[in-house]
Amino acid sequence: MNQTRAFLILAWLMVATLLWMEWGNEKSAPPAPIAAAVAPASSVPTAAPSVAAGVPGAPNTAAVPSTPAASTVSTAGAAAGEPLVVVTTDVLKVNLRGGELSEADLLKYPKTSEPNSPPMRLLASDSTLYFVAQSGWVSQGNAAPTHESGFRYAGEQRNLALAAGANELAVPFVWTGPNGVSIQRTYTFRRGDYAVRVRDEVINASPSPWQGYVYRQLSRVPRELAHKGPFSPEQYSFQGAAWYSPTDKYEKRKFEDFSDDGKLDKQVNGGWIAMLQHHFFAAWIPGAKDAGQFSLEELSAGGAPQYLIRDMGPGVNVAPGARAVTEARLWVGPKLVKAIEAQDVAGLDRAVDFSSYSIFATLANGLFWLLEKMHNLFGNWGWAIVGLVVLLKLVLYPLSAAQYKSAAKMRKFQPRVAQLKERYGDDKQKFQMALMELYKKEKINPVGGCLPLLPQMIIFMTLYWMLAESVELRHAPWFGWIQDLTARDPFFVLPLINIAIMWATQKLTPMTGMDPAQAKMMQFMPLIFGVILAFLPAGLVLYQVANGGLGLLQQWLTTKRYAEAPASKE
Template sequence: MESQRTFLFIGLLLVSFLLFTEWQKENNQPKADTSATQTVTSPSQTASNADVPTSSTGLPAQTTHVDRQVITVKTDVLAVKIDTKGGDIVEAKLLKHMEKHGSDVPYLLLGEFDGKQYVSQSGLVGLNGPDAAAQGRPVYTSDKSEYTLTGDELVVPLHFVDDKGVQFTKTFTFKANNYDVGVRYDVNNPTDAPIQVQLYTQIKRTVQDKGSMVDQTYLGATYGTSEEPYEKYSFKKMAEANLNKTTQGGYIAFIQHYFVSAWVPDQTTNNLIYSAVRNGQGIIGVKADPVNIAAGDNAALTAQYYMGPKDTKTLEAIHPDLHLTVDYGWLWFISLPLLSLLKFLYSVIGNWGVSIIAITIVVKSLLYPLTKAQYTSMAKMRMLQPKMQALKERFGDDRQKFGQAMMELYRKEQVNPMGGCFPLLLQMPIFLALFYVFLESTELRHAEFGLWLTDLSSKDPYFVLPILFGASMFLTQKLQPTTVTDPMQQKMMTWMPVIFSVFFLWFPSGLVLYWLVSNLISIAQMLFIYRGMEKKGLKVRG
């Protein structure tokens, strides 16, 4: 039945369109400003008191500007700038991830993006927190203006003493080959009265406007609680309602293509996850319970901040649910095993492109029983065409008798009319899961194959793979002669390879490589299956 074949191609077209839409959504990220790093000189570049949460529902008014300096910190993987006003991380470059393939400009994760802002903030509010003081956020002092990691660990302490003599030390701890930073507040209360402080950690990013269809990317906040391990909270949701979730532990994050920044508070304490939109800035944060410090006593408050690539193992080690920010969609249970297999193949082969070819061979081999059932069913349906035509001539316009006779023919010949559809539909989840693997896996960013394919995560610069894929579809049609007489269906079948090639022009070349190799293997399997049927005396072609 040729309508079955048409249905299969329509299904493929629909899936490809969905893949194309998702790829465009995720591939159109705001470009970072990779020009020379700017020195923070104005309060607009970091937090004002208007960004700082308090113990109450209100927010303190913005105060006047206080001079401060910017401290630079360099490790083997990070180049960070910390503003001494508030001790915020106002810039972070990832030294092992370049802005573009082949360039020597590190990827700018936090900082200024063509007038847009992305910073990480933390502080102490509460009754006696310095970040809630009327005079504005504290300006810390530092022993040095530049810190460089020379061993396994680098400690960057900042100091502040309030007008009552309470001593605050905010310490950043960086480790070699690590993108997560420990943040610790040591509070010493030498006064004769108790004080109360409350730790908050938050991420602030300029609200991103939605543009054309290809700009409909999810670039926004996520959070996790003890009951909700992973939830997205977009800029739109922030504008509609402030997030207010109480949980033990938890985390908050901002995610984007390939990278994430996240605050993980003390998991033993109760925390409030909140959001706000202030002056065009979307904020998501975590606020711990107040801590009371007796006169003459001291206390320590801690949190952990991650700023780097979406590496599932690293993120899971920081928080058991943080790896969910590597969003493989609803087919994550298929994507994760496929990613593990792809990584294993790469560890053996050493080339991501060849590894993609290898995983294609593995997947197609495992799916061979389904492929055989698909082509066998389609071949049997074609062989029934003369008998189907005879039934049409016999019963004419009597649809009821024709339908009964057709079902009897299927039963007699032991043919399932949908037998060619179900195997293909069962393969679709694997195609979709692999799409998310290519989309979300940082390992494939700027991964080289060879020759002109220098970045498997981006489109083929010369469109060779999409054209070859279209050619493989055309060859498949030629090897499966059609008896379609309807002009509309004939045109659709003729233009199908062209339509697919156009869709694939903007796909990541790694995914197109997978589809091309899969198509070539399918052709080989089809010829093998048909040859076996013809040896049994069944004419399945021509």
């Protein structure tokens, strides 16, 4: 296989892969969001996890807690009779109501790239955008506060803001039971932090032991995509539930597969649960050694689907006059790699879901690490992409040098190849034998152009997933007309430049041994790629333009060196 045929095959493979991704996305489109008039369903757990048996301080699991059955609540959120508490920090603005975070705005992230755009709302009580974080307690034979009722605000001001110079803000709630048991809940917000600390302290002032389980859950309806169309990155970003356990590691499930893929009933120690979407996510992170049970539930809100992931546990057994404490973190924010790593939680970095395949996810993490280093150097994500191209070109230089050297030598001997064609006519077998003999005599490697193309294709596809998922590049400008590297080029300038580069590269690439049909097909490749790139993120097209431009320069220099004077015909 010569260099041109290798490029043709791999180019068509890339096109076919992108088209297959688009076709698969059409088939697995997320369920439509519920109608605006439909009230979200709410679920309260009715059973305790068997995992709690044997856990120090945990109640006897022979006593299964009993709580009210799941009920439909108004779109105003849980504990409808409890007034809202609004908390504002430098990065978050949230609505608290009892045991539920019913709204959360991400103040550093505008909803769109338009001027004066409102902040991105991740959690919402509105029925069409319904996405809430809830936490409560269940107990067998004893009263306990659920996320729907029980917790009451223990402060005075209901509009709280992180004071200038302060690093954290504590928001207290309390539940007082009829038998002398109380639970003090404190939400702690920290400056610059998207992880909310949630601390529950059970105080037993009754004459009898109190047993109970804390539960934490995320509930939502599927969100409607903001950007649709061919090859839209948002369409390929995972939407659904994810969880991590020390034994089975990272797992996830799309909304449409909640029921089809079977029941989730996973006993864990530590781990985390989450709801993921493009660029953002919410996650409950219990204590590293807390015993719990992960489960999924598909609810019906007026006939439309609503999805829930829950962590039940840990359990506590509080003697009279004693206290017990359980803590967790609630992440509500963007998929910022550094901020997530700073949480020091095993597997939480997988929430940045670069790919469903671990090998591509690992490669994407490596590419992002390099891209981040380039950004630290240049201070601009666009120039960081160009810097990444230069770095990758240096790494792949031995392979690309062999590719261009082979192409240059083949170009030099094109007159000899044309002579062989004339000599053997339609006898393809003799022509191929003579061609191989020429290659052997002149020390030309006919497959020298194949090897570099495979890593380039893998890098291209990995970079697509990485750029599509990286919130760091969301609305990030390059310069001039490119004001969002994760959106397509608004004026298609970069795709047109790429067409020109591919056309020029093609002119330097010999068509040795290629039949007329293949050669004609090759002529259309720059246009085909140009059309596809017109729908892809500008950052990815910038990578392709920089990569192709440097490749063209390298190929031209190599051609000048090895093919200055064409070989004469014999």
